[in-house]
Amino acid sequence: xxxxxxxxxxxxxxxxxxxxxxxxxxxxxxxxxxxxxxxxxxxxxxxxxxxxxxxxxxxxxxxxxxxxxxxxxxxxxxxxxxxxxxxxxxxxxxxxxxxxxxxxxxxxxxxxxxxxxxxxxxxxxxxxxxxxxxxxxxxxxxxxxxxxxxxxxxxxxxxxxxxxxxxxxxxxxxxxxxxxx
Numbered sequence: 001x002x003x004x005x006x007x008x009x010x011x012x013x014x015x016x017x018x019x020x021x022x023x024x025x026x027x028x029x030x031x032x033x034x035x036x037x038x039x040x041x042x043x044x045x046x047x048x049x050x051x052x053x054x055x056x057x058x059x060x061x062x063x064x065x066x067x068x069x070x071x072x073x074x075x076x077x078x079x080x081x082x083x084x085x086x087x088x089x090x091x092x093x094x095x096x097x098x099x100x101x102x103x104x105x106x107x108x109x110x111x112x113x114x115x116x117x118x119x120x121x122x123x124x125x126x127x128x129x130x131x132x133x134x135x136x137x138x139x140x141x142x143x144x145x146x147x148x149x150x151x152x153x154x155x156x157x158x159x160x161x162x163x164x165x166x167x168x169x170x171x172x173x174x175x176x177x178x179x180x181x
Contacts, residue, residue: 003041004034006089013050016059018135021071029116032069032111035060043100044089046127048134051090054075059131063124073108073132078102086140096148098140
């Protein structure tokens with residue numbers, strides 16, 4: 001499957017809540033393959049569909065040698081927190097400590113529409129929360145304290161990539177349903 005361009009901070013698609021997947025079909029399998037190939041090529045620990053311009057509730061991850069995907073996730077988060085470094089493929093070379101739940105139980109579906117439950121802690125929990133945030137139009141910098149967020153925004157404005165033209169991706173009708181595209 002082809003590697004897709006990753007949308008960068010400033011692209012409006014990153015701030016739109018994604019819509020639920022209703023068709024578990026060949027196009028969805030192609031999307032998961034594209035997400036996986038793009039994530040591995042980047043390389044990254046996770047990638048959500050909005051990051052390649054598709055407003056559907058789908059993400060992939062690659063943590064500790066485990067490759068996976070989740071569709072239409074819902075999360076149960078632990079009350080115990082972790083604080084650690086976090087980055088994002090849509091915010092290149094930007095890393096800040098971010099508070100997240102230490103563990104997560106994520107429920108959703110696989111590419112065939114079968115229900116799945118993923119339980120994870122530490123880095124897997126962080127990745128699942130981070131990618132689910134993308135599906136809600138939230139970026140990890142939104143979760144930083146005031147001072148760290150100001151520093152991150154300053155670093156973004158000074159980066160070489162900020163303000164560059166975003167890639168144009170031709171989306172199928174299935175991928176753009178409900179997005180106003």
